[in-house]
Amino acid sequence: MEQMIPFNKPYITGKEAHYLYKAVESGHLSGNGQFTKRCQAYFEERWGFKKTLLTTSCTDALEMCAMLINIQPGDEVIVPSYTFVSTALAFARQGAHIVFADSRTDHPGIDESILEALITTKTKAIVPVHYAGIACDMDKIMDIADRHNLFVIEDAAQAIDSYYRDKPLGSIGHLGTFSFHETKNIQCGEGGLLAINDERFVQRAEIIWEKGTNRAEFFRGEINKYGWVDTGSSFLPSELNASFLFAQLEELDNIQNRRKEIWQNYYDGLKEWARKNKVELPVVPDHATNNGHMFYMICPSNKFRTLLIDYLKKQNINPVFHYLSLHKSDYYTHKYKGNVLINSDMYSETLVRLPFYYDLHRQEAIIDDIKSFSITSF
Ligand SMILES: *Cc1c(COP(=O)(O)O)cnc(C)c1O
Numbered sequence: 001m002e003q004m005i006p007f008n009k010p011y012i013t014g015k016e017a018h019y020l021y022k023a024v025e026s027g028h029l030s031g032n033g034q035f036t037k038r039c040q041a042y043f044e045e046r047w048g049f050k051k052t053l054l055t056t057s058c059t060d061a062l063e064m065c066a067m068l069i070n071i072q073p074g075d076e077v078i079v080p081s082y083t084f085v086s087t088a089l090a091f092a093r094q095g096a097h098i099v100f101a102d103s104r105t106d107h108p109g110i111d112e113s114i115l116e117a118l119i120t121t122k123t124k125a126i127v128p129v130h131y132a133g134i135a136c137d138m139d140k141i142m143d144i145a146d147r148h149n150l151f152v153i154e155d156a157a158q159a160i161d162s163y164y165r166d167k168p169l170g171s172i173g174h175l176g177t178f179s180f181h182e183t184k185n186i187q188c189g190e191g192g193l194l195a196i197n198d199e200r201f202v203q204r205a206e207i208i209w210e211k212g213t214n215r216a217e218f219f220r221g222e223i224n225k226y227g228w229v230d231t232g233s234s235f236l237p238s239e240l241n242a243s244f245l246f247a248q249l250e251e252l253d254n255i256q257n258r259r260k261e262i263w264q265n266y267y268d269g270l271k272e273w274a275r276k277n278k279v280e281l282p283v284v285p286d287h288a289t290n291n292g293h294m295f296y297m298i299c300p301s302n303k304f305r306t307l308l309i310d311y312l313k314k315q316n317i318n319p320v321f322h323y324l325s326l327h328k329s330d331y332y333t334h335k336y337k338g339n340v341l342i343n344s345d346m347y348s349e350t351l352v353r354l355p356f357y358y359d360l361h362r363q364e365a366i367i368d369d370i371k372s373f374s375i376t377s378f
Helices: 016-026 034-047 058-068 085-092 112-118 138-148 199-209 215-219 239-250 252-276 302-314 342-350 363-371
Strands: 051-055 076-080 097-101 123-126 151-155 175-179 192-196 296-298 351-353
Touching: 016 034, 016 239, 034 051, 034 192, 034 239, 051 058, 051 199, 051 239, 058 085, 058 151, 058 175, 058 192, 058 199, 076 085, 085 097, 097 112, 112 138, 123 138, 138 151, 192 199, 199 215, 239 252, 252 363, 296 342, 302 342, 302 351, 302 363, 342 351
Parallel strands: 076 097, 076 123, 123 151, 151 175
Antiparallel strands: 051 192, 175 192, 296 351
């Protein structure tokens, strides 16, 4: 019997052990050492972020954002309901009331056209999520934010090396966050990045990053003693994570090319089948690029999705679905007072993600198995 094709398999470039050894050899294993600096320099040079800080996760980077914009109990933050928990949690734990927005009909990203109706005098920020690495309409979102004096924090967890009209995602809002969790394009097990695009946040971000101390300034020789000056936490990863991540960054173009190829193979291989079965394949709007983060399909019904997943599991293929609308989560449902979010619920019930990783060897077999599925055969 063929081996199970998993949903995800973290890619290892082969250089990780070498750089880990270098980090060990250097004698500096805690955070903010040479590899942290090399990774941050790479991000700043390649994508033009004003300042970046490695974090232990994207969740941590989002928590730093909540602290940086001074979220207070009662403040409102607009977040799509169809997203990973952290997008909302990071702000909710600082006391924000989360105002959930619906998704677009053609794409799981936030519906820009309904945002303005959700703004009140208590609104502090909008947190668009670039789902599947595909850009939200950032011109529209930034325009709304400017007119209402709101912060924009891009949850670019899935959006490394992806663009909105030639601008790198994560570089457009006041702040942007990335994830290097093992399910993302480049990874170090658990890891993340805060991109700071608004100069006003740079100095304080370093303090929040280092347990509320001005340690970073001290080590640059800018001040002669350091101490507790603000809120914060231990958001910086050790050099072990940073050295691992550096190996991945060096291979980024190779990884991206391979992932885009996998994406295109799925798209070309499934197009005809999808049309016949009323399944929708991903849409990449003109303003966006595709970074090969994931391949998803929208099934015509929840029943279709269940039958398809069961069918593929019998062929030893492991597709997954995700995101129970956050406004319906156990934690938030009793606090939610907004409208029914039709599209978010629709994606929760019908979206399925196909196995997607660098070493995906039997993609033709997966495509053939999907093409042999039709709901009329049940
Ligand atoms: C993966 C992901 C996160 C969380 O990233 P971590 O690094 O695991 O904290 C947040 N938001 C989105 C949209 C994600 O896909």
